Amino acid sequence: MSHAAGPAAVHHGAPTGFIRKYIFSMDHKVIGIQYWFLALAAVFVGMALSLYMRLRLAWPNDHFPLVAGEGPMTPETYLSLLTMHGTIMVFFVLTTAPQGGFGNSFLPIQIGAADMAFPFLNMMSFWITLLAFGVIIAAFFVTGGAPLGGWTGYPPLSALRSVPGQERGMDLWIISIALFCVAALLGALNFIATTIDLRTKGMTFMRMPLTCWAWFITAILGLLAFGVLLAGGILLLMDRIAGTSFFIPGGLVVNEQVVSHKGGSPLLWQHLFWFFGHPEVYIAILPGMGATSQILSTFARKPIFGYRAMVYAISGIGVLGFLVWGHHMFISGMSPYSAIAFSVLTLSIGVPSAIKTFNWIGTMWKGNIRFDSPMLYAIGFVSLFVSGGLSGIFLGQPSLDLYLHDTYFVVAHFHLVMGVAAIFGMFAGTVFWFPKMFGRMMSEGLSKLHFWITFLGVYAIFMPMHYIGIAGHMRRYADTSGVDYLQPMQPVHVFISIAAIITISAQLIFVLNVFWSMFRGKKASMNPWECTTLEWTVPSPPPHDNFGGKFPVVYHGPYEYSVPGAAKDYIMQDSPEKGAHA
């Protein structure tokens, strides 16, 4: 292994003392683990909320402990759970773990850098994100409780103080989102600067692991999207506390009182929100795609099929992701002509998505597949991504959206494709990188048990939602009592809820596995999966500056597996050994 002089930028010495080392750390690896633990905490809050929602949906007249009030859960409590579930999952799980967690932990090492470009900024990103999480949790405990307007926060419902259930909790919701945006912007800048400036000698863009490509494109999406949401959030807060009318039109009547706002537009918020909201979907899923590509190639012992096509597909999804927000608004009253443009662009995203799916299967084709648990989760990701993606072909067409919009068909779609597929990407990433993050292996038995229950469980939960969606079951309904034609669908709710209870309970296996393995797991070697990228050339866990003050030189692309004539069935990126494809 030879070394080059490192790229300039990062000069911070190894910290001494517990607080600088583990709490206010500027080390990207520690910050990555902090983000990861934050997401783990958040996912359990979010999941607990969904558990209560499922209980109410299946057994609306029962009393459940721990939620406010006597007797059955009120519909406003249900809507608060729904709002907080969506918000916490989208921001503090799906945005936090894949990018903040794994991206922070491994982007610098995979490109051969000692740290992120701006370590102090990196530390700030995490702490502001944590503050945002504290603020959103506080919304449960203030007067009026958590907001009930859904994670999309559509005004006027979200903008009027006089609407029941939209009191201080709603203010805190906006403040939390705004803080989150600030943190995400700082993080995005850092990721972009790091990727562009800190690649080591020989690490050209086209030799970057697909994980790095995914984090890089995700950061660009974040930079362009979160600024818009931040602006929207501030305007919404102004409408609520400063008497402005950005989103509130004139002549509204609430409780027989005329609202003293005029001149605003509810659709303006929808445009701003979805200009952020649609790229956000890709912010959640792209890192999972990157991890899946990396893992499929490693465990199939085969180079990625069509590396360049994968890079173009990620970039194409990134660009198109900004041009399709209107498909969330087909029936909102926006121009019906623009709906046609948005629908053509939306269906175009199916093309790079199809390329990725083909290439994942192509990567395994004629491979030599090892079924270690990271591979199981990655294969699960591919299956879930296909299942969740295809329903987008329905919803992207305004003609079909006329019926399907805001039904459970939509709930099924986005939960499969950006929810559980992305979470399978996180599971895969966790098991795969755990040895590098914590120096120990996760229990293979517990991982497999967890995989099987979860994989079957999420299909049992979300597949039936397509059926009741097709039958016209609206989403965001606290129960089915108000509509006659929903009555025959109640047994489906009971089935889904039972599946959800089992699947959610099985997540305790994952947590047990994490904490047991962290302290008692088998010690990890430097490269337990025989993977080629740079994080596997350093000890597990890596030292403070990753490469011991020297920097690796890269000679190969990231996925040189089963190279004919090579000594082993893989060639490390920094190995001077000549490969067939150097």
Place this chain on the structure above:
Amino acid sequence: MALLLALAITGITLVSTYFFAAKTWWLPPYISEYGDAYDKHFMLTMWICGIIFVAAQLSLAYTVFRYRRHSGRSEYSHGNNKLEALWTSAAAVLFLGLVIAGTHIWTQAHLQAAPPGALQIEVWGQQFTWYVRYPGPDGLFGRTRPEMMKESIGQPLGIDPDDPAGKDDLVMPIIAVPVNRPVEVILRSKDVIHSFYVRELRLKQDAVPGLENRLHFTASQVGRYEMPCAELCGLGHYQMRTFLQVMSEPDFEKWLVDSATP
């Protein structure tokens, strides 16, 4: 493990597909002019996505089983540009063809105006009920004034008593329409966003405060159809419902007269 995974993926695929094919839970029969085209295009999309779904999942299952761990080495290949170009263009043609093939339904519903002579009605959403206004014999809607909107005194829509066009306006809690006659709905909201949704019409449209969103349809079957609110509007959202009552022309005329008589 490979066999188990392949079987699991195959099993999930077959069970999921069965329930789509069995149509245990499905769209109700349609009653509007969009229905036939809608259901055909829905089924076309279902077939295409269904075939892709089954083919993709089964090839995933086959691949993981066929190429499970063996003693040899993997094939060393970085891909195949011809195949890549083939499936890229196939996906592009298929998806774009599909969206273009279905656009006529959208065009008919939203780019074409309501037929001349359509019965105009206003549908108003408010937390958590619907009000429907008929223009009366003069065919004109009277001015509404927000400060006069008081349900407590029987004036939910605040029709201005000084406007002669409003004298004969009729405000009802359900939507009654005559069968086989075009209807144009003007959607308005008093407070937050609601959404008009009648499954049998294959139509949904938000009622947005400050906007007058329009939609039009001709109902072809006499009957009573539920109309639940389809956009989250607050704590009573799940019980915000009215009915679309499709009547024969004489019944409708009689209903109008009876309803107008105090």
